[in-house]
Amino acid sequence: MANRIIDEENVKIGRLLQNARESHGVLQSELCEATGLTKNHISAVERGVSKASIRMLLGYCEKIGITPNDILGYSELNLIPELQEMINHMDIEQQKCIMDMIELMSK
Structure with a gap:
């Protein structure tokens, strides 16, 4: 049961990251430099297959020019x-x- 909850959270956060990236016109390949991660890993996180790290979240924010609160929907x-x-x-x-x-x- 706990794994299912974690998986749903991964999918939710992955969608938030993808939406933030796409709404700012940034490609996954452009995030590779900002995060130091591979395009395959970024794709897996956005699909909810892998967990996002703080390093990844901060890389998105740096590249896009927004805050973690913006991505996660906190205001x-x-x-x-x-x-x-x-x-x-x-x-x-x-x-x-x-x-x-x-x-x-x-x-």
Whole structure:
């Protein structure tokens, strides 16, 4: 039973890593340099076959320019899930535009 729970967690974290990578237009091969891992290992983690290490998570964050909280879905903001999801898929310039709009609305 415990192995099944661990496997489901591996799949969930693997999907989160893959979604973060893809939403920022980064290829698995580009992460090889940032993590020091092989493309096969990165693929196995994203499919949930292998566990992600902290080193791997930090490599994703460094390459993509986000935090572990961003990948894992933790946020100090109290946003509705739909808005958080939209923001997660925006690049930095799009996020800055949203900030500008919010600043204008709050004046």
